[in-house]
Every structure is written in C-alpha cells, then in structure tokens.
Amino acid sequence: MKFYAIIVAGGSGKRMQTVIAKQFLLLNNKPVMMHTLQAFYLSEIQPEIILVLSKDDHDYWKDLCFKFNFDIPHTLVEGGKERFHSVRNGLMSIKEDGVVAIHDAVRPIVSSNLITQTFQNALETGNAIPCIKPSDSVRKLLDNGSKIINRDKLALIQTPQTFDLGQLRIAYQQRFSSKFTDDASVVEAAGFPINLVEGSRNNIKITYPEDLELASFLLKHIHG
Secondary structure (H helix, E strand, O other), X not given: OEEEEEEEEOOOOOOXXXXXXXXXXXXXXXEHHHHHHHHHHOOOOOOEEEEEEOHHHHHHHHHHHHHOOOOOOOEEEXXXXXXHHHHHHHHHOOOOOEEEEXXXXXXXXXXXXXXXXXXXXXXXXXXXXXXXXXXXXXXXXXXXXXXXXXXXXOOEEOOXXXXXXXXXXXXXXXXXXXXXXXXXXXXXXXXXXXXXXXOOOOOOOOOOHHHHHHHHHHHHHHOO
C-alpha cells in the first residue's frame, strides 16, 4: 500500500498584514512550510510528499530550500486557480493506488499521531476528516440580528483530510463549485459518506499574526 501527502500552499499574506505569503513566514527560524513537510516526513507513515505551490513561487521556494539546507524529499507541483484545482493537480501527479492525505501548508503543528490516525481510519472507512468541537458559544448571523446555535451539534474541520485514492479521484472528476470549501465537501458531493475523527486543538492554522506567536510557543513546548 502506497501512502502520499499533498501539501497545499496557496495562501497569501493579506490577513497576516504582510506582503510575504503565510507559508514562507519564519517560524522558529525557518519557513512555516518547512515545519509542515518535516512533520509528515518524520511521521510513522512517512508518505511520499507532494507540494502544490503557485508556479510563480517555485524558484523562491527552491532558493529557500538552499538557504535553509532543507533536503526533505518532495515533488513540486504547480498550483491552480482555486484550492480545488491545486489539489487536483497534486492528485494527477500520483500514478498508483493507495491512501493520500491533503494538508494545509500553514498547519505546521500537526502531530505524528494525528497523521497516523487519519491514514489508519481512511484505510478502514475510505476517508478520515479530523475535527474538534467549538469551545466558544456560536451564533448565526441574520439580516436583522443573530441567533444562538447549539455548539454540541457543530464541528470545526481541520486537515489532514485523508482518503482512499480511488474515492478521491472519482470526487475530483466533478466540476468546480464555490460550495467546495475543503476536500471533504468535494468527496461528499460525489456521494461518499464522510467519517469524522478527533482532531487536535494544537493543530492550528496560521492565519493571523497572533497565530504565528502561538505556533512558536507550541513548537517549543512540543520539542522541549
């Protein structure tokens, strides 16, 4: 059985208030994305890594790899217009069957345990989507106000979202829709049931400046 990880790096620096894309910002003295690739490389699964990145950033990434002596093996694939197209490009680079994890490049604190869990569950049920329960109260915004929602009925979805490759290939034959917010939504639209697994609160997504500070703290805590 072959294992793969498609790391999707299509983010910008807008919400980080920086001209540098989030995946290239320094986190504990090296770019965020290098931590992410390292997490998969050092995991028990040790999947083949495919990095999907805007063509305009390929040379910049190669320069960073040289600068930081980053030699973790990975295949570089050109990104697409939307995340959907980037994942499909990564998927098209895989010629064999197996199981593949799709992961955000800006989730650098993903644990080896979570990676292993999603692969094991996907082998058994076809897919595994990590999630956590919201800890805050949640309200739905209305035109004339807002309404409380029972948070026990909600789940916050994370990555890696891990799938049997046959299932994912069928799903990505669909036309792009703005309703596709993640890979689980693409697979669900193709008629497959979605299997949720417990995620991790440490598996944060770098979106705002304070996220980088939290990620730095978590990395130091995890690695002592």
